[in-house]
Amino acid sequence: MATQRLSSTIEHSIDFYTQHSPFGANASFTLGRIGKGGGFGLDLGRPADQDIFLAYGRRGEDPRAMPFFEGHAESLEVFAMAEEIPDPTKDAFYKDWHVFCEAEIRRDLGWATDTWQAGDLTFRLFTPFGEVADPDAAEAEQTRLAVLPAILAEIELDNSRSGKPAWVFFGLATKDGTGVRRLSQTTGGRILGAAGETRFGLAALPDGGRVQEVQPWFIDEMMRSGKPEVHGLSKQGGLLLHVGARKKATFTLALGFFRDGTITSGIAAQYYYNRFYSSLEDVLQTALAHADERKALAAKRDRELRTGGLNAPRQFLLAHATRGYLCCSQLLMAAGKPLWVVNEGEYQMINTFDLTVDHVHFELRFWPWVVRNVLDLLVDRYAYHDETQDLRHGRKSHPGGISFTHDMGVCNQFAPPQRSSYEIPQRTGGFSFMTHEQLVNWVLTAALYAVTQDDREWLAARQGTFRETFESLRNRDHHAAEKRNGVMGYDSMSCGRTGQEITTYDSLDASLGQARNNLYLAVKTWAAYVALEKVFTALDDKRPAKSAAAMAKLSARTISGQFDRREKFIPAVFGENVDSRIIPAVEGLVFPYLLGDLDAVSPTGRFGPLIKALKAHMRTVLQPGVCIDARSGGWKISSTSTNTWPCKIALCQFVVRHVLKLRFGAREAKWDSVHAQWQQVGCADWAFTDQVRSTDGRDLGSRYNPRSVTSVLWLLEE
C-alpha cells in the first residue's frame, strides 16, 4: 500500500514517525519524519535522538541520501581542538548532498515492513511478528527466536544504469554522549557494524568484502571517496556497502537492542531475552543467522494484511498501530517466570488496565498467554477491596468489594501491591480512581481469555475471583438488591470524601469522564453481566449464572429505558443533566459478540430493545455536527469534546459495521481516510497517537501509544 495514494481527495503524507520494534523488548528503531533523526531507543517513551545515515555515492557525483538525519555532528564539537576540523554547524556538513524530498520518495507501509524507495535506493525495514507460544510451555529454541530483540533491514542499490561502481553508507550518529564502536572488534570479524556501547547496533555479514565497517569522522569525505574511514573516537559508525558498475545488489542488516541487569524496581525483573542472549553481539549474530525465516514471517504478515479486505487507510492504521503496540511490549523475567508488560506510550505506565482490555483483541490472536499473565498479576498483586459511597445521599458509605488498580506502576517502576501510579483521592477528573471501570475490565478480559482460549483449568482456578467481581459489581449498583438497576450507582470510597470515580476517558468532559450513571460504562457493565453468565455457566455454577443473567436483563432495561424517543439517542450520563451524545455507547457490544453470544447483540435477541436503541443512537450520532466532526469529517467520540481517541474509533467502527451491521455507504471510506490522515499529518511527530483533536487531527496526548491495535478487529469483518 502506498500511503501517498490513500485517497484522491484527502491529503496524505509519508512524512511521519514509525516505530520499528521487536516483540517484548520495549525498544524501537524509529524513523520516518523527513529531516529528523530517530534511531535506536531502549526503554523510552519517545523516539531516540540519533542521526541515521543512508546515502549512496559514486566517484564525481554528489551523494544522494534518505532524509533520516539532521546533520549536526556533535562528536566533532567535542574534539574541536584539532584545528583543521571545520565549523561543526548544520550548514557546514552535507551541503552538497542531494537529500531526497517527500515528492521523490515512495513509502510503503505493510503490516511488518516499511519500504522507502528513492533514486536508485530501496530501504526496507522488517519487523517480523507472529504467534508466540507461552515460554513456560514452549520449546526453548522457539522462544529464543520469538524474543530476539532485533529487527532486520534490507538495502538495495540498483546501479545497473551506471558505468561506475557505487557505495552506500548506512550508519548512525549519537548525540547524547553514547559511545560508538565497531562490531568486528568483539566478534573477530564474524559480523561488521556499529554499536552504541553495549546497548544497540546495526550489523551485517562481511559478504566477501562487499561490506566494510566504518567509523568516520567526516562522512562527507568518505561518501565522496567511497573509501572506508575509521576513528575510534567518532560517534558516527556503520557500514559501507559496495556495488559494482552495472550491478544491482541487496544487503541484509540486523538492527538489535540489548540490556541486561535489573530493569525494574518494585518487582525486580530483567529482560526475558537475557535467558538466551548474553550480549548485543549475540543478538545481532542470531538475527543475521535467521534473517531469511524472519523476513519470511514479515512477508506473511504483509500478505495477510494486504489480502484481509481492508481499504488502504485501514491497512495503514492497523500497520501503524501494531508498531505502536510492539514498541511498548516488554517481556520480563522475575524469579524465573515470564512477566508481561505493555507500557503506555509517552506516559510509560505499566499495564494500564483500561488499555489491556483493548490490547486483548490483538493479544488473543498472537500471544494469548500474556493476557492470563496480566490477569493473574492483577489478582495476585493489584487487586484491592474498598467500600463504596452514595454521592447522591450525603456520601453515605456502603459495602464495596474487589477491584483492580488502574496500572501497575510507571517507567519500569512497579507500584506496591494494591496501588497504581495514577490514582489519587479527592479528585473528580483526571487521576481519580477507576474502580468500577477496572472491575468491569477484569471481568470482560478474563471471560474473553478463558472462553476464547478454552482454558478451563484457569477458569476453575479463578472461580472465586469471578464470584468476588460479581458481588462487587452489584454492590456498586445499590446496596439493596431490590433497588439495583444494573448500572453503577455508588463511587468507591477510595476517591475520598470529595472525589468521584472516572472512566478510562479521563481527559474528556463528563460525557465520558464520569463513571457513575455513564452510558459507556453502563453498556460495558451489561456486557460484564452477560460475560459472567457465560463464565458461571461454563463453571456449572448455576446460581450466580442465573443471577448474572438477571442483572444483565436489568442493566439492558435501564439503558434502553433512557432512550430519548424524540431525539433518538441515549444521554451520555443518566439523570444528571448531561445530554452529550457519545460513540462509545456501543463499545461494550464487542464482548458478547466475541464470546460467541450473537443473540445478546441481535436486535431480535433477548436484549432486543437495547440493541435497537443503540442502533438508533448510532444512526443519530454518526452525523455531521454530532459525532462526525463538521470540519474534518472524522469521528469524535463525544459530541461535546473535540478530543477524540483513535483506539476507540476503531473498536466502535467494528461494532457499528460488523456487530450492528449499520452501513453508511461512501462515507465509511472517507472516515477511514480522515483518520489515517490524522496520524500521518497532525500526529506525524508522535508515531501512533491516541488523543487527537477532531477538528484538524492535531495530537492532544497519548503519543507513541500502543492502544489502537483494536483495529485488528477489522480483519474479522466480512
Next chain:
Amino acid sequence: MATQRLSSTIEHSIDFYTQHSPFGANASFTLGRIGKGGGFGLDLGRPADQDIFLAYGRRGEDPRAMPFFEGHAESLEVFAMAEEIPDPTKDAFYKDWHVFCEAEIRRDLGWATDTWQAGDLTFRLFTPFGEVADPDAAEAEQTRLAVLPAILAEIELDNSRSGKPAWVFFGLATKDGTGVRRLSQTTGGRILGAAGETRFGLAALPDGGRVQEVQPWFIDEMMRSGKPEVHGLSKQGGLLLHVGARKKATFTLALGFFRDGTITSGIAAQYYYNRFYSSLEDVLQTALAHADERKALAAKRDRELRTGGLNAPRQFLLAHATRGYLCCSQLLMAAGKPLWVVNEGEYQMINTFDLTVDHVHFELRFWPWVVRNVLDLLVDRYAYHDETQDLRHGRKSHPGGISFTHDMGVCNQFAPPQRSSYEIPQRTGGFSFMTHEQLVNWVLTAALYAVTQDDREWLAARQGTFRETFESLRNRDHHAAEKRNGVMGYDSMSCGRTGQEITTYDSLDASLGQARNNLYLAVKTWAAYVALEKVFTALDDKRPAKSAAAMAKLSARTISGQFDRREKFIPAVFGENVDSRIIPAVEGLVFPYLLGDLDAVSPTGRFGPLIKALKAHMRTVLQPGVCIDARSGGWKISSTSTNTWPCKIALCQFVVRHVLKLRFGAREAKWDSVHAQWQQVGCADWAFTDQVRSTDGRDLGSRYNPRSVTSVLWLLEE
C-alpha cells in the same frame, strides 16, 4: 575556606559546578551553578540535567530556596490533559519564591565537603574519601564500605528565631523521562526518599516522623502548606523535613547511585560494588547506617587540607580537582578481579595513559594498587611493538620496540588489544601516535609505583618489561648506539609515512605538540633513564643499570647543551627552528625527586649543568609576556600558545618551588589566585577544566577533567 575571599584584588565566585562523587562509581551528584540544575549522573562525561530543590517555608511566608533548579517542570507537560494544571512555563512556577542570589550565599569548599549557607539554611555535601586497600588483599567489609556508591548530605535549618514551625523540601525533578518513585515502597518504610528508577536516589531515615516522603505534582503548593503531597506519576520527589518553632535541626541524607549488569564492551565488566550491593536501596541503607563514620572521614580530609599549609586558592584548586578525579574514577570487576579505570572527563577515554602518569601522585597516596592494576593491563593487553622511521633521512626504517597505547578505549568500550581509541596514522597533529610519550610514561609510572610502594615482587615480575622499555627507548634515539644523544630522534612507524609522533600536549603548537627533539619529552626521557637506573639497581641487574646511568648522562648533556646562554632558555624543540619557551621543560624533574634521588635534581649533583640550565630557563620564562600571560597574570605553558593546562601548571609549580627551590615572592600567591579564578569564572559550567585560555580563563576543552590532582603534590611542599 570561603571561596569568596580568595583574594582581595581578583574577583572570585561561588557560582561554579562541582562534582560530588563516591570512589570508583563513575558517578556524580553535580551542582553549583546558580540557576542551573545538575543532580545525579551515572557514566556521563558531563553533569546530569535534573532540577535539585532545596527550599524552606513557613505558613504565610514565601518559600526561600537554594538556586539549584531551573524550574521547568517537564512532568507536568506530559499530563497537560488535566485541565486545571497551570501553564508549565518557567515563569508560572516558583515566581513568588525567594531564590537566594550569589551575594546571599556563603559557600565553603573543603577537600571532602561543600557547604552552602543562606538565610536559615545550611546544606553540606560530604564526599568522604580515604585510603582504599587492594580488594584482592583487604577484608571484604573494608572494601564494601570503600566502594559504596553513595555520598552524604546534611541539611540544617535554624528555625530558632521563628515562632512558627518550618519545613524544608529537598528533592529532585527529572527532565529526561526518567521515572521517580518513593523509596519507602521497596524498603517497608525503613528509609524514605526519592529514586530515579533503579539508578539513583536520595534518602533519609524516618526520624520519628520529622521526615516525610513526598512526590509532589506542585512543589509550590506543597511549600506553602508544609503538607506532604504524593502522586506516583510525578517526576518530582524527595523529602519534607520538619523543624519545630524556635528549634534548630539537622538531617542526614544519603545520595546514592546503582548500576548492575554489563557496563563495558571489549572487556565485559560490571561495577565492583555489585559484589556487595544488589540494589539502590541496599546502597542507600548502608550509607545511612554508616553516616557518622563516613562524615568523620570527610572531616579528616577537610582538616588535612586546611592544615596542609596551602593558601586559599591552592586549597580550592586541590579540592576542586579531587572532585573531578573522583567523578571519573571507576572500579570495575572483570572475571572476578578488580579493573581500575579513570575516564577522561568529557572525552570519556578509558585510562588515557598520559593522564595516568599525572594521577599517579594522587593514587599513590590513597590507593596505590590501582596504579599497578593499570600498568599490568597496559602490559598484558595494550602493549605493542613497532618499527621506527627517521624523518630527517627519507623516513628510513629502523628497529623500534615496545610501547603502550594512548588509552584503553572510550565510553565504557574497551579497545581491542594493542589499540587505542585515539591514535590514527598519517597525522602530524592531534590524534597521531604518542609512542615515545607513553613509553616514557610507563617507565616513570612503573618505577614510581614499585619504588615508593617497595613492591619487589611486582618489580621482579616486570623485569622483562623494564628491559624491553629500555631497549625501545634507546632505539627511538638512534639505531646506532654511538650516535645516540639521549633524546628521541625517530618516530614510530605506526604514524604511517606522512605522520609524526605527538605528545600529550596534542592541542598545542609544535612547542609542546611535536614529540621528536622536544624539550619537555627530552627531560622526561632523561627522567626515565634515571628511573631505569634505579629500577635495574633494585633488581641487581647491573649491566642495564650502568647503561641507563650512561644514557641519563647523555640525555642531560644534550639538553643542557641546548641552553641559549644569551637568552637564558632552552628552545622547545631542538634544532628545528622552534624557539618557543615552555614551562613543562621541568615536568620530568618530579620523578627523580619522588624516587628519592635528590642528587639527580640538585644543581650541585651529577646532573648539575642540566638542573642549573633548567633553573635559569624557568627564571626566564616565568616573566610577563613570556610564560606569564600579560593580560591575566596566569601561567601559560607555552609562550606561543594561549591554551594552558592547569594540571601541568600545578605539577610544574611544585617542581619550581619545591624541587628547584625558586621563589617569586608575592607573585606566587597572585598566580594561584588567577588559576583559581579561571576555574570559578571562565570554566564555571564545566567543573574542573584542564584546557584554559590564558588570556581570560575561558574553557578550551578537557572539561569535567580528572587530571589536575597533580596539585596534591603541593601538600609535600615545605
